[in-house]
Amino acid sequence: MDLLQGTLDMLVLRTLLAGSLHGYGIAKAIHSSSKEALDIEFGSLYPALKRLEAKGWIASDWQMSEHNRRAKYYSLTPAGRKALAREHANWAEFVSAVGRIMGPLPEVKG
Amino acid sequence: MSLWNRLKYLRPARRRREEREMREELESLAAIAGNNELGNLTLAMENARATWGWTWLESLVADIRYAFRALRSQPAFFALAVLSLALAIGANSAIFSFADALLLRPLPVTDPSAMFDVAYATPDNPFEGMSYPDFRDLREKSRSFSGLIAYRLTTLAATTDPAAPGQIRLTALVSEHFFPMAGVEPVIGRGFLPEEVSAPGQAVAMISHDLWQQFPGGEPVTGKTLRLNGMAFTIVGVLPESFGGLDRFVRPSIYIPLAMSQRLAAAPVDPLEDRGRHNLVVKGRFNPGSSLESARAELATIGVALEREYPKTNHNRRLTVRTELRRRIQQTPQLLALVKMLMGLVALILIIACSNVANLLLARARARSREIAIRLSIGAGRRRLVRQLMTESLMLALAGSGAGLFFAYGGIRLLQTLNVPSEPPSYLGVQLDWRVVEFSLLAAVASCLLFGLAPAWQTVRMDFLSALKSGGQGSTGHPRTLGRDALVVGQIALAMVVLIAAGMFLAGFRRMLVMVPDFRTDHVITMDTAPEMLHYSPEQTKAFYRRLVDRVRTISGVESVAMTESLPLSPSQTALSVVPEGYEFPKGTEKATVFGGAVDAHYFDTLRVEIRKGRAFTEDDRAGSRRVAMVNEQFAKTYWPNQDPLGKRLRLDTPGGETAEVVGVAKTGHYLLVNEAPASYVYLPYEQNPRARMTLIVQSNGDPATLAAPLRDAVRSIDGNMAIFNLRTVSTLYESRATGTWLQLFQMVGTMGCIGLALAVTGLYGLVAYTVSRRVKELGIRVALGASRKNVVWLVERRGLILALAGIVVGGLLTAAVAPMLMAGFVGLNASPPGVYVIVPLALLMVSAAASYVPARRAAALDPVRTLRDE
Numbered sequence: 001m002d003l004l005q006g007t008l009d010m011l012v013l014r015t016l017l018a019g020s021l022h023g024y025g026i027a028k029a030i031h032s033s034s035k036e037a038l039d040i041e042f043g044s045l046y047p048a049l050k051r052l053e054a055k056g057w058i059a060s061d062w063q064m065s066e067h068n069r070r071a072k073y074y075s076l077t078p079a080g081r082k083a084l085a086r087e088h089a090n091w092a093e094f095v096s097a098v099g100r101i102m103g104p105l106p107e108v109k110g
Numbered sequence: 111m112s113l114w115n116r117l118k119y120l121r122p123a124r125r126r127r128e129e130r131e132m133r134e135e136l137e138s139l140a141a142i143a144g145n146n147e148l149g150n151l152t153l154a155m156e157n158a159r160a161t162w163g164w165t166w167l168e169s170l171v172a173d174i175r176y177a178f179r180a181l182r183s184q185p186a187f188f189a190l191a192v193l194s195l196a197l198a199i200g201a202n203s204a205i206f207s208f209a210d211a212l213l214l215r216p217l218p219v220t221d222p223s224a225m226f227d228v229a230y231a232t233p234d235n236p237f238e239g240m241s242y243p244d245f246r247d248l249r250e251k252s253r254s255f256s257g258l259i260a261y262r263l264t265t266l267a268a269t270t271d272p273a274a275p276g277q278i279r280l281t282a283l284v285s286e287h288f289f290p291m292a293g294v295e296p297v298i299g300r301g302f303l304p305e306e307v308s309a310p311g312q313a314v315a316m317i318s319h320d321l322w323q324q325f326p327g328g329e330p331v332t333g334k335t336l337r338l339n340g341m342a343f344t345i346v347g348v349l350p351e352s353f354g355g356l357d358r359f360v361r362p363s364i365y366i367p368l369a370m371s372q373r374l375a376a377a378p379v380d381p382l383e384d385r386g387r388h389n390l391v392v393k394g395r396f397n398p399g400s401s402l403e404s405a406r407a408e409l410a411t412i413g414v415a416l417e418r419e420y421p422k423t424n425h426n427r428r429l430t431v432r433t434e435l436r437r438r439i440q441q442t443p444q445l446l447a448l449v450k451m452l453m454g455l456v457a458l459i460l461i462i463a464c465s466n467v468a469n470l471l472l473a474r475a476r477a478r479s480r481e482i483a484i485r486l487s488i489g490a491g492r493r494r495l496v497r498q499l500m501t502e503s504l505m506l507a508l509a510g511s512g513a514g515l516f517f518a519y520g521g522i523r524l525l526q527t528l529n530v531p532s533e534p535p536s537y538l539g540v541q542l543d544w545r546v547v548e549f550s551l552l553a554a555v556a557s558c559l560l561f562g563l564a565p566a567w568q569t570v571r572m573d574f575l576s577a578l579k580s581g582g583q584g585s586t587g588h589p590r591t592l593g594r595d596a597l598v599v600g601q602i603a604l605a606m607v608v609l610i611a612a613g614m615f616l617a618g619f620r621r622m623l624v625m626v627p628d629f630r631t632d633h634v635i636t637m638d639t640a641p642e643m644l645h646y647s648p649e650q651t652k653a654f655y656r657r658l659v660d661r662v663r664t665i666s667g668v669e670s671v672a673m674t675e676s677l678p679l680s681p682s683q684t685a686l687s688v689v690p691e692g693y694e695f696p697k698g699t700e701k702a703t704v705f706g707g708a709v710d711a712h713y714f715d716t717l718r719v720e721i722r723k724g725r726a727f728t729e730d731d732r733a734g735s736r737r738v739a740m741v742n743e744q745f746a747k748t749y750w751p752n753q754d755p756l757g758k759r760l761r762l763d764t765p766g767g768e769t770a771e772v773v774g775v776a777k778t779g780h781y782l783l784v785n786e787a788p789a790s791y792v793y794l795p796y797e798q799n800p801r802a803r804m805t806l807i808v809q810s811n812g813d814p815a816t817l818a819a820p821l822r823d824a825v826r827s828i829d830g831n832m833a834i835f836n837l838r839t840v841s842t843l844y845e846s847r848a849t850g851t852w853l854q855l856f857q858m859v860g861t862m863g864c865i866g867l868a869l870a871v872t873g874l875y876g877l878v879a880y881t882v883s884r885r886v887k888e889l890g891i892r893v894a895l896g897a898s899r900k901n902v903v904w905l906v907e908r909r910g911l912i913l914a915l916a917g918i919v920v921g922g923l924l925t926a927a928v929a930p931m932l933m934a935g936f937v938g939l940n941a942s943p944p945g946v947y948v949i950v951p952l953a954l955l956m957v958s959a960a961a962s963y964v965p966a967r968r969a970a971a972l973d974p975v976r977t978l979r980d981e
Contacts, residue, residue: 042148047157072135
């Protein structure tokens with residue numbers, strides 16, 4: 001399933017709400033929490049991480065991973081939390097607006 | 111991302127750290143996830159870097175680095191291309207600075223584009239100043255302007271030492287708000303206070319930076335007393351160096367309030383209250399929302415109202431508003447013609463230089479075909495490659511314009527010597543300033559597009575497979591050089607246009623050299639004095655000049671002495687308004703404004719101005735006797751065609767003025783410029799028309815320059831305070847006005863011709879040499895088959911000559927189109943003698959033959975065995 005434009009940043013922020021993760025961990029978390037519907041290309045995720053970091057919405061530091069390897073872990077900053085709240089509200093509004101238009105699936109003859 | 115955040119990523123240290131971190135991070139993630147899981151990590155990193163927002167800069171820097179390397183590897187190509195461009199852009203920049211000084215430079219005020227010129231137009235004169243009462247009414251009534259100022263220029267005798275005679279200084283008398291509206295602040299001292307400019311009060315003056323520099327250093331200049339025409343003014347401030355007043359060619363030294371007019375002139379009535387005195391220059395700044403159209407409409411209405419209210423002084427006067435540039439063009443249309451011609455010719459030079467560089471680039475494109483083919487085959491986009499090649503071109507152009515500024519500087523130094531010696535000095539502000547630098551950058555960008563785009567496109571469009579296969583040399587045999595041939599033909603054609611223009615100016619110059627002046631220029635010296643600056647009454651002035659002439663006659667070495675109001679060819683000519691008897695004026699006009707002035711009885715024989723009919727003035731034409739006048743042949747021809755002018759009558763000045771009878775007709779001469787169209791002239795006898803200022807003409811029997819000191823003494827012995835100026839021999843004036851201008855024009859156009867010729871010939875040589883190098887094998891076979899050296903030389907020569915001939919034919923056609931435009935712009939430039947049309951093509955052919963001979967000889971010297979083996 002393809003992502004809507006701009007939703008990747010929101011997904012990353014939402015995923016990090018649960019706690020800090022490294023880049024590969026984020027990809028896996030999105031994959032699993034979407035019940036494997038969303039398979040994020042790491043090639044697109046990584047630039048998104050850097051973009052969010054440059055905006056100051058997430059921060060990173062080196063930690064030991066579960067495999068006892070050093071990895072860079074990303075976590076939400078207070079600005080990131082605010083941004084997530086904002087994006088979330090926008091998202092909800094968007095979904096309900098689209099929902100109002102689409103309604104229950106009409107019977108399509110033909 | 112905020113600008114600040116983005117800027118942080120520009121710091122090299124920051125970038126290095128980020129990149130290292132990213133590499134480490136990705137390596138460890140790859141170890142956790144396994145390689146295939148994460149995909150192309152290099153691409154991920156590349157995209158992450160792109161989020162910094164500087165990729166365009168990175169690729170630009172890479173392009174520039176690459177271009178540097180490419181250009182450095184071919185120093186000869188680089189040098190030739192840069193030199194071509196430097197010559198052309200330098201010439202363009204120098205001419206631009208000249209055009210800037212003549213016409214284009216904006217007023218030295220803040221926001222000059224919002225400043226407009228307001229003037230009267232009458233049927234006889236499109237430019238008449240306003241009177242102060244009219245200006246005041248305009249300021250009250252007009253809604254278009256947020257501010258209006260008025261000023262006038264005059265010459266005053268200025269001195270700080272009450273005992274010494276004054277020096278002639280150009281002075282501006284300025285209205286309220288003059289400096290605030292110009293946005294000019296004094297660098298020392300203060301500006302005028304409102305009460306100082308609105309009414310005559312404390313006599314205060316501001317001085318120019320130049321004048322301040324002439325004061326002895328160390329002492330404060332503010333508070334000093336400056337005597338202007340004998341009246342004491344206190345200096346309150348010094349203006350910045352950048353402010354030279356609102357007029358071209360002159361820089362006032364002194365600024366005083368217009369309100370001082372009456373006291374300065376010691377006049378019984380205030381000249382500012384005289385509505386008939388139309389001598390103020392008026393400029394205004396528009397309100398936001400005003401346009402030229404709305405202001406024009408409003409001023410027309412105000413003008414009509416003023417005319418209705420004051421029919422005596424404002425009859426037939428229309429109020430007009432125009433931009434500064436329009437005003438300058440209307441004032442000096444001949445300068446516009448000059449500027450257009452010079453800019454046009456240097457633009458041709460730039461085109462020649464650009465085709466030269468384009469030619470070099472095309473030759474280089476073949477040599478680089480292998481490199482380009484490799485880059486294309488490993489996936490570089492054509493668009494990207496064009497950008498790369500254009501970066502190289504742009505660097506060439508910038509290097510050319512940088513080096514061109516040195517040439518421009520040299521040219522500007524030469525142009526700065528263009529000046530007429532006069533007091534106060536005229537000032538032609540040719541200078542190397544930011545405008546010139548900006549112009550040369552613009553020329554660089556334009557030329558880069560001109561010479562770079564086509565070759566770049568051609569380069570990347572080539573068939574790169576065959577280029578790779580043939581090892582970079584491309585196919586051998588007859589090289590296809592149609593495009594390059596066309597470029598060279600065009601270069602020669604344009605060079606020919608410029609050379610023929612130079613030939614026309616040379617012919618004009620030679621005509622000036624052999625032209626017999628219309629008056630005596632040898633053994634004559636002239637001197638100006640201005641008794642009105644010392645507030646002489648008319649009677650005192652007459653007495654002064656009578657005594658002066660008598661005294662000078664007694665100086666040993668003096669042959670004869672005469673007086674005139676204005677000397678022919680001096681830059682300031684006086685005009686007269688006359689109504690010739692019996693002449694039907696076109697509707698709307700009622701008088702003729704022509705050159706003219708008062709002369710005494712000795713003028714015609716001293717200056718040897720030829721009388722064609724009737725008689726010259728005599729001592730008997732004095733005040734009280736029958737009023738007489740003389741005209742020149744042009745005047746007689748214009749106003750009394752096919753009639754005898756002798757005995758005709760002229761009414762002077764305004765309707766109701768005195769009438770004079772024509773007693774003599776002088777030969778038509780040149781009055782303002784040697785290349786002017788024949789102009790009408792009216793002479794009046796001095797004794798019947800006394801003037802406040804006269805020029806003394808003294809004929810010597812030896813070197814006239816030795817009379818300078820005795821003449822000065824003669825004036826001093828009559829009045830020690832009298833200012834003396836323009837003490838110069840007539841030959842000096844004549845040379846600078848007549849031959850000087852033409853010589854300088856010829857030098858300018860001639861230099862352009864030489865540059866154009868050199869560039870075109872370099873182009874031709876380059877192409878012929880290139881063809882030879884491409885045909886080595888063919889020529890080798892020919893020699894091996896028994897072709898003589900002569901045959902080979904001719905084979906190569908022929909090519910050069912064919913190109914040159916084609917260029918000459920095209921150039922001839924172009925010239926046929928351009929020459930009439932040149933002649934229309936310049937009175938005195940006649941259809942150039944047929945010689946020019948023979949000499950220029952012949953010279954072009956000879957130079958082309960010589961340029962082709964060098965590669966031709968090289969071709970003939972080829973060793974056939976070696977060339978064939980090398981293949």
